[in-house]
Amino acid sequence: MEVPQKCAECGTAWTNRQTCEDCFQQMLFWEADYPAYGAEVHHLLVLCYHLQHPSLYSPVGLKAAKQLLLEFVEQRASPAEVRQRYQARVDSSQRDWKITGTPAAHGSYDPPIQWTMTASDVVAGGAENYCDNVRLWARAINERLKTTQ
């Protein structure tokens, strides 16, 4: 069977058989090697990766994730602030609030989004530029979501 050369979700061309998931793993390795990186941008990494692979989210989870990115990028909220805000919402009325997508109910974009930057671009930028590139990535995704959704 032919191995797919392109990500069905974010559209990235997989060169040298490096998939988006490989890129995600690479970034997690960098964060493990340099804990200061993780402290700075781990929350953005997870959000960006999942937003570009929306089937990982439930439809409700995707909506919440878009809002979360907006709060991080535009309101410069810290992870601790956002966690507090969301905990209150999730704990109270919304017991059925599901973040994770299932084959029957998952997030998607209609029409599909042409991204200007993806996980492979951040990895290509190397460990030394990792934090700056993750922030650029987050801003690029936020802009794209605002203009297309």
Ligand SMILES: [Zn+2]
């Ligand atoms: Zn992808």
